[in-house]
Amino acid sequence: MDEFVAIPAQGATGGIRVRGARRTFGALAAVDSIDLDARPGAVTALVGPSGSGKTTMLMMLATLVAPDGGEIRVAGFDPARSPGQVRARVGWMPDSFGTYGNLTAREVLEVVGAAHRFPRPERSTRAAELLRRVGLGNVAERPVQALNRGEQQRLGLARAMVHRPRVLLLDEPTAGLDLVSRGELTRLLRELAGEGHTILLTARTPAEVAGIADHVVLVAAGRTVSRPDAAPGGRARPATESRPWRIRALDDDVLLTALRAYGFHHAASATIGVHVLLRGDQEAADLLTALVRDGVRVVTLQPAEMTAGDVRPGVIAGFGAHDGPVAVTQHHGNSTA
Numbered sequence: 001m002d003e004f005v006a007i008p009a010q011g012a013t014g015g016i017r018v019r020g021a022r023r024t025f026g027a028l029a030a031v032d033s034i035d036l037d038a039r040p041g042a043v044t045a046l047v048g049p050s051g052s053g054k055t056t057m058l059m060m061l062a063t064l065v066a067p068d069g070g071e072i073r074v075a076g077f078d079p080a081r082s083p084g085q086v087r088a089r090v091g092w093m094p095d096s097f098g099t100y101g102n103l104t105a106r107e108v109l110e111v112v113g114a115a116h117r118f119p120r121p122e123r124s125t126r127a128a129e130l131l132r133r134v135g136l137g138n139v140a141e142r143p144v145q146a147l148n149r150g151e152q153q154r155l156g157l158a159r160a161m162v163h164r165p166r167v168l169l170l171d172e173p174t175a176g177l178d179l180v181s182r183g184e185l186t187r188l189l190r191e192l193a194g195e196g197h198t199i200l201l202t203a204r205t206p207a208e209v210a211g212i213a214d215h216v217v218l219v220a221a222g223r224t225v226s227r228p229d230a231a232p233g234g235r236a237r238p239a240t241e242s243r244p245w246r247i248r249a250l251d252d253d254v255l256l257t258a259l260r261a262y263g264f265h266h267a268a269s270a271t272i273g274v275h276v277l278l279r280g281d282q283e284a285a286d287l288l289t290a291l292v293r294d295g296v297r298v299v300t301l302q303p304a305e306m307t308a309g310d311v312r313p314g315v316i317a318g319f320g321a322h323d324g325p326v327a328v329t330q331h332h333g334n335s336t337a
């Protein structure tokens with residue numbers, strides 16, 4: 001089981017920082033108030049149900065939609081005031097490939113290279129390099145419409161990377177992918193994060209980003225979902241007011257991603273399973289509702305035999321929460337017992 005460690009949200013000068021972002025369409029606040037941080041070297045996921053404002057938020061970051069309010073910084077620049085600076089640093093991947101169906105994969109990348117005013121020889125070397133990078137070297141001469149969904153998504157990623165941006169904004173990149181394609185995309189995104197890119201992607205459920213995202217920001221109805229256990233002023237209530245509940249789900253990684261995203265104090269190990277500190281039945285019901293809403297397949301949730309006083313080093317290590325809207329770190333590959 002992976003270990004989850006909370007870290008403070010970063011200022012993210014090389015990444016993304018959003019406070020109170022807002023965008024309305026007529027009477028509808030598509031984005032009402034979103035806070036988020038995405039830092040270089042990490043994959044951050046903006047997760048929420050359909051219509052919660054994820055695409056609108058991404059488009060504001062990409063300079064494609066103007067915000068009505070809030071503070072937005074991408075690589076230190078305000079997209080509304082310095083769109084050129086932001087566009088030079090950002091790669092944008094929409095949720096579907098769009099028009100280009102008759103062009104080959106190579107031609108798509110060369111056309112984008114031309115749009116970025118690359119000299120002709122550089123267009124083709126960059127296209128070849130990117131096709132190799134995303135594992136499409138063998139289908140370079142195939143028309144886009146003949147590529148499967150996973151290949152199209154990887155070509156979409158390559159298209160977003162032509163001008164070597166350090167920030168990647170990816171709208172629902174995992175939607176509709178089979179397991180193999182998802183695995184290939186996961187490997188690529190982890191590699192890009194490892195090279196220091198700032199990656200912000202959207203998804204509808206935490207399950208879609210388990211194993212991909214380091215940080216999860218939950219949104220609903222255009223707002224960042226506040227931590228269920230946050231007291232006024234944004235500080236967590238002391239864990240001692242709570243007692244441990246045992247929670248089982250079909251996939252522990254997915255469950256832990258969600259618990260971290262919500263900000264619940266929790267602990268996990270191979271021997272004791274997953275425990276979460278809750279203040280009573282009401283909070284248990286709220287947690288269950290949120291997990292089911294977010295697609296986490298919960299099997300049981302019940303008070304544990306132990307008390308909060310049993311929570312001491314050696315019994316259950318690692319109960320903890322975090323401050324701020326986004327601060328979930330998943331250490332990949334480190335097993336804990």
Ligand SMILES: Nc1ncnc2c1ncn2[C@@H]1O[C@H](COP(=O)(O)OP(=O)(O)OP(=O)(O)O)[C@@H](O)[C@H]1O
Pocket residue numbers: 025028029030031048049050051052053054055056057204
């Ligand atoms: N240009 C627009 N004009 C009017 N309403 C819009 C516009 N763009 C988005 N909306 C509305 O704003 C709300 C948020 O849409 P948005 O696409 O940002 O959500 P989303 O979370 O990305 O949804 P999905 O997961 O379905 O893509 C929706 O109700 C949508 O219909």
